[in-house]
Amino acid sequence: MLDTLKYPIIQAPMAGGISTPALAAAVSDAGGLGFLAGGYKTAEGLAEDIQKVRQLTSSRFGVNIFVPGPSDADEDAIAAYRLKLEREAECLGTVLGNPSADDDEWNRKLNLVKAERVPFVSFTFGCPSKGIIQELQANGSFVIVTVTCVEEAKMAADAGADALCLQGIEAGGHRGTFSNGTDLQEEYGLLVLLRLVKQELGIPLIAAGGIMDGRAIAAVIAAGACAAQLGTAFLLCPESGTNPVYREALASPRFTSTRITRAFTGRRARGLVNDFMEAYDKEAPAAYPQLHHMTQGLRKTAAQNGNPEYMSLWAGQGYRLAQPLPAGELIRNLTAQLLEQNRE
Ligand SMILES: Cc1cc2nc3c(=O)[nH]c(=O)nc-3n(C[C@H](O)[C@H](O)[C@H](O)COP(=O)(O)O)c2cc1C
Incomplete structure (x- = not known):
């Protein structure tokens, strides 16, 4: 499924009203993959977002769900x-x-993405059971699990995920670690995480964390990723739901x-x-x-x-590279830089 995207660029799901249906639709229409964030929303609110994306585009899109912890x-x-x-x-x-x-309406959201046959379903904060992943796959969904280390990658691959989203320490927003314990495991930068997981597993890998332009996308693809997932790069797009005070802060010398x-x-x-x-x-x-x-x-x-x-004010380490461009134009710039890099 990831191979069939026109461009290997995924707009990260961003909870808190940031990844709007308009943003997801604009990214998918421009040849990337737009994502809705299911986190913090009610199942009804998420259902409305899914309807809105479908009204705005016939392109494929994804929905992200938070896995509840203990x-x-x-x-x-x-x-x-x-x-x-x-x-x-x-x-x-x-x-x-x-x-x-x-539990962030876990069961209701799972039922919703099944009923809606959402093309891409991604999970963060944990790994769903084999049974849940199989049910989604049997229903036509491509299942992605976010991981932050080799151990989590192996667990998600064992559970049958179609692809893993590797989240490096550079990433903006919440760490997708399976555990929220205080016993911190070693934390990995994106490139080394990619290489370590690639050495162990043959599953498709999506790279996330600090990727802000086409050159960085080319770099993660060279390192073994099949696509790049960008969050912070989309924060300033007019289609994003980023609060104006938050937008200003991202550009302010105060921070x-x-x-x-x-x-x-x-x-x-x-x-x-x-x-x-x-x-x-x-x-x-x-x-x-x-x-x-x-x-x-x-x-x-x-x-x-x-x-x-x-x-x-969630932001990845590359936030100073974010540009206030419409999402379609951002995707065009990213792909032009990526193609240029591939030619060199
Ligand atoms: C504002 C914001 C909200 C986010 N919300 C989510 C979310 O709801 N679900 C999720 O899986 N990842 C979420 N993330 C993390 C992204 O999926 C991704 O790992 C991250 O944006 C990549 O790093 P970057 O921001 O440097 O591009 C969020 C990131 C940001 C910046």
Whole structure:
């Protein structure tokens, strides 16, 4: 299925309203593969997005779903973190959310992508069972699992995934690690991860993390990937749902670096370093999705107030290379650079 894409370029699913149906449709129409993000949405909201993409394009697209993890977070640590954040919420004129541990409507979303026969289904934060993968495949879907190390790659290949999305440490947004534990495994840059997994497995590999132009796409293809998945590169496209305050922050000299933190959601994710991250990076427990729900209102209020210091500004290390171009034009530029690189 990946071979049949006109261009080996995948627009990363980006939860939080960023990868809109308009973005996915524009990317797929331009010859790449557009993705919808199922994460954080209700199953009904995701169903609406699927309908919208289908109204906008007859091209193929993908849907991404979060795999729920164990709800074994330390309640005392969550309560202690809550106490620290309450004052911040008060100052912003809002209240903290309920730190609930839901499964992001896992079963309903699986049923939805099956019922809708979504052409590409990708998973992050874990690996679905063999049975689930087989059911999706029997239904016509191509199944992709996000991995961050060789061990996860082997587990996903054993479970029968059609392809793996290798996420390097450079990547923006949440780490797709199967576990959210504090016992951190070694973390890999994209190129070495590609080479290590390629040495072990014959399965198609999609490369993600810090890829911002056609030359980088050529590089990962030379290193063994069959396609590149780009997230941060699409953040400034007019079709993206990126909040205006977030867009401004990406171009602002106020923000000079990215870091991986649990401060906003309780799961490790890379974003621009702002005041909230500086203050709470070391305080936040490994409690996802509890902290996500707890800080959601605070982040939303900050966005409404035009305050980037309390928003989660997810971005990969290459964010300074992002360009405010319509998605179709971005795909054309990326493919022109890729072809030029291949000619040289
Ligand atoms: C704002 C943002 C939101 C993201 N949301 C998701 C998501 O919902 N599901 C997912 O599998 N990956 C998500 N990612 C990670 C991407 O799939 C991908 O790994 C990453 O964007 C690649 O690195 P790059 O941002 O440097 O291109 C997100 C990334 C960003 C920047």
